[in-house]
Amino acid sequence: MGFLILLIQGVQIGDPVTLYCVFSNQVYNEGNMFWFKQITGEIPEVVARMQKFQPRPELYKEFNNSHLNVERAEADGIYRLTIPKMEPTDEAIYYCASRTDYEVNLINGTFLVLKGNRSDYKTVVQRSYDPVHPGDSVTLQCTVLSETCTGEQIVYWFRAGSGDSHPGVIYTPGNRSDEFEKSPETPSPTQSCVYSLSKNNLSLSDAGTYYCALATCGEILLGNGTTFYIVSSSMFALLMCIVLIIYLMYTRKNKKICDCCNGKSIVIIIILSEKHLVYLYICFRLYFGFK
Incomplete structure (x- = not known):
């Protein structure tokens, strides 16, 4: 069995849709x-x-009289x-x-x-987060605004990492807390169904965008996504060093800051304490020639 990569495409009712399938030359010739x-x-x-030698694809059963159509494209194997x-x-x-055999x-x-209004469900909303740090804990929330929270509902969490990694699927039955409030703008009450997923002791590998998908009554409702930006303490210290270096270079060029500035080198040391570990960063050492 091969590995199936799924693309999610939102479509409005009445829109035309065209999907393509590309087979390798070996599969096209043999399978x-x-x-x-x-x-x-x-x-x-x-x-x-x-x-390969069929003039037209063979439609199966009820699809033979449906509005779906499959045809050979201009190039072989497509x-x-x-x-x-x-x-x-x-x-x-x-x-x-x-x-094959x-x-x-x-x-x-x-x-x-x-896309659009379907059944009793209105929308799926995911809250955004400020940048977090390694070791932090967060709770992902997926809020479904609907007229009812009844029925069998399953929540899936998708994670899209950085780079070229494919989205991963995190399955959870969904820890749900139901809130009921009357919406003054609608004749019927609206419920807020909240599904949560806890992430503890975050690391840099947890960075990415998390999507929730609610499966109910044969439908899939997708959230708008929550993105985690995980800020490393070492990267923050390095950034501060660079800013400080630029500032010192500018001030040394224009005026003397103190007597020690007449020396021939600068060493900037920043000591950070993180989870009882001490990190030493020697950010900059530059030799200047002075007259």
Whole structure:
């Protein structure tokens, strides 16, 4: 089995959608290729099967008479799936796979998520955080504004790290605290359903953006994301050293600060205490020539 990378794409009802699947030359020449559709909470369905010598992809079962269409693109090994107008039933994960005599390999996938008002849920909001330091503890909060908090609900947490790392998934059943308040702007009461995830003893590797996703009644509601900026004490000290160095260089150039400034070197030492450990930073040593 291959490793499936999912892209999340928000779509409005009525929007046209085009998805592409790119197969390698070896797979295109030897294997059977498939498009799959998977609604959350259900088993995958085969949309179409593609083979090199087929003039057109073979649509399966109910997709043969649906508004979904799969066709060969201009280049070999590339197929596209089109949805002329997005409908609520089209919200699902669409992904490609190839099958040989020995294995099935997943190629790539896209999660089509409907945007806008759907069912009783209004919005999912995540609070922002100020920069934190290594060793700190924080609690991620995901607030769902809706008319009801009933029903089976599962919260997933996604973490997108820095660099080229792929988003990771943190699963939690969600520690939820329900708050009920009357909204004066709506005829019906609105509940604030809060889901939380605790992160203790943060390290630099915990930096990134965390997204919550609420799965309920066959729908996925995505949050706007919470980004953690973790500030290292050593980086802060280095920054302060640089600022101090620039200041001293400027003042030495224009006037004498004190008698000791007639020397030929400057050594700036900053001592920090962090968790009972003492760090010594020798930030700068520069020789000046004076007349």
